[in-house]
Amino acid sequence: xxxxxxxxxxxxxxxxxxxxxxxxxxxxxxxxxxxxxxxxxxxxxxxxxxxxxxxxxxxxxxxxxxxxxxxxxxxxxxxxxxxxxxxxxxxxxxxxxxxxxxxxxxxxxxxxxxxxxxxxxxxxxxxxxxxxxxxxxxxxxxxxxxxxxxxxxxxxxxxxxxxxxxxxxxxxxxxxxxxxxxxxxxxxxxxxxxxxxxxxxxxxxxxxxxxxxxxxxxxxxxxxxxxxxxxxxxxxxxxxxxxxxxxxxxxxxxxxxxxxxxxxxxxxxxxxxxxxxxxxxxxxxxxxxxxxxxxxxxxxxxxxxxxxxxxx
Numbered sequence: 001x002x003x004x005x006x007x008x009x010x011x012x013x014x015x016x017x018x019x020x021x022x023x024x025x026x027x028x029x030x031x032x033x034x035x036x037x038x039x040x041x042x043x044x045x046x047x048x049x050x051x052x053x054x055x056x057x058x059x060x061x062x063x064x065x066x067x068x069x070x071x072x073x074x075x076x077x078x079x080x081x082x083x084x085x086x087x088x089x090x091x092x093x094x095x096x097x098x099x100x101x102x103x104x105x106x107x108x109x110x111x112x113x114x115x116x117x118x119x120x121x122x123x124x125x126x127x128x129x130x131x132x133x134x135x136x137x138x139x140x141x142x143x144x145x146x147x148x149x150x151x152x153x154x155x156x157x158x159x160x161x162x163x164x165x166x167x168x169x170x171x172x173x174x175x176x177x178x179x180x181x182x183x184x185x186x187x188x189x190x191x192x193x194x195x196x197x198x199x200x201x202x203x204x205x206x207x208x209x210x211x212x213x214x215x216x217x218x219x220x221x222x223x224x225x226x227x228x229x230x231x232x233x234x235x236x237x238x239x240x241x242x243x244x245x246x247x248x249x250x251x252x253x254x255x256x257x258x259x260x261x262x263x264x265x266x267x268x269x270x271x272x273x274x275x276x277x278x279x280x281x282x283x284x285x286x287x288x289x290x291x292x293x294x295x296x297x298x299x300x301x302x303x304x305x306x307x308x309x310x311x312x
Contacts, residue, residue: 003075008035009047010072013065014135017055024137077285090119093289096133096141099126100223101276104307105242106142106297113296120289128193128221133281140280140290145195145265152279153286155294158301160240160274161308162262164200165253169233177236180210180257187235188214189226196264200238203261214238214264227253238264240274242307276305 011021012032022029040047047061057065097106102124110122125131125138133141133152147154170187177183180202190198200212216235220226223243230237231247236256247253265274278294280286300306 003072005035005039006068006072007076008032009039010065010069012036012048012055013057013061013069016135080285080287088119089117089289089292091289092121092123093293094123094125094137094139095293096125096127096131096136096138098128098142098144100243101142101144102126103224105301105305108306109297109300113293116296117289117292130194133279138281139287140278140293143277143279145274147277147279149279152281154277154279155298157276157278157297158305160242160276160305162238162264162274163241163244163248164202164236164238164256164260164262165230165244165248166236166256167231167233167252168254170230170235171254171256173233177256180212180260183212183214183236186216188216189229189235189237190214190216190219191223191226191239191264192219192221198264200262200264202257205259238262240308242305245305245308 008021008025011024012018015021015024018029018032018036022032025032036047043060043064045060045064046058047064049056049058095106103126107124110124114120114122125136130143131138131141142157143154144160174186177186180200183200188198188200198214200214202210202212204210218226218229218234220229223239226237227239227243227247229235230244231252237244241248244253248255263274278297280290280294
């Protein structure tokens with residue numbers, strides 16, 4: 001048996017299907033199935049229990065995986081180290097990032113990065129779901145909020161600051177709330193993602209903290225969609241400044257309580273505590289392409305997220 005066959009077996013386990021492993025390799029699922037069947041024939045044991053609905057490791061398959069997966073991963077690290085020894089950044093970098101954050105803060109940074117590394121292709125996976133980086137073959141990801149996965153190496157990319165905003169048209173129609181408590185009589189636009197709730201917390205210049213239970217006509221999992229609603233005079237939105245910084249600069253949106261700190265993040269993510277993180281699988285060796293991308297983003301974010309620069 002060769003390393004390619006072993007890697008194929010490990011990929012099938014991590015992807016959970018022949019079809020998933022085949023997509024990653026750019027081959028037909030029947031090719032992957034034949035490869036695994038040949039491995040089973042060589043070993044003289046069944047590695048998977050196959051049904052029309054499910055693919056599961058046999059006991060022998062689980063034992064075999066435990067022994068060979070670390071070896072296959074170590075061989076892959078050795079291959080990457082040999083490539084990186086020439087200090088040439090090439091191949092494909094697979095990056096996962098939340099949709100809105102990536103569109104406003106990451107995509108604008110890609111042209112310069114690709115000019116510096118013309119032999120490197122970027123596979124940008126935009127999703128608000130929390131992916132299994134190993135199973136999905138993600139080299140590096142951006143995550144918002146708290147990162148508690150001990151299997152990952154995390155670097156803080158930036159701290160996120162939130163602002164309560166509304167359009168001048170909405171405020172002219174409904175009036176400007178005098179205090180955070182007055183938001184109970186206003187339409188609020190709610191972000192429906194993990195770690196973000198409808199309990200908006202405000203801290204005034206005197207240090208007093210107020211919690212408002214926000215309610216309104218629109219709830220969405222996409223921050224850009226909610227910003228569009230705010231621009232259309234539909235309500236008041238609490239959102240990170242990297243989402244609304246440009247509109248605050250132009251006056252298309254107005255900071256409703258400029259003298260207050262605000263957050264809508266749950267748990268420990270209190271005022272000024274929410275962050276964006278750059279994460280990658282915990283390994284003894286970090287590929288050069290990941291190092292270069294991480295350095296590029298951290299340099300670009302040194303003055304804050306691109307969508308937040310110059311915000312009022």
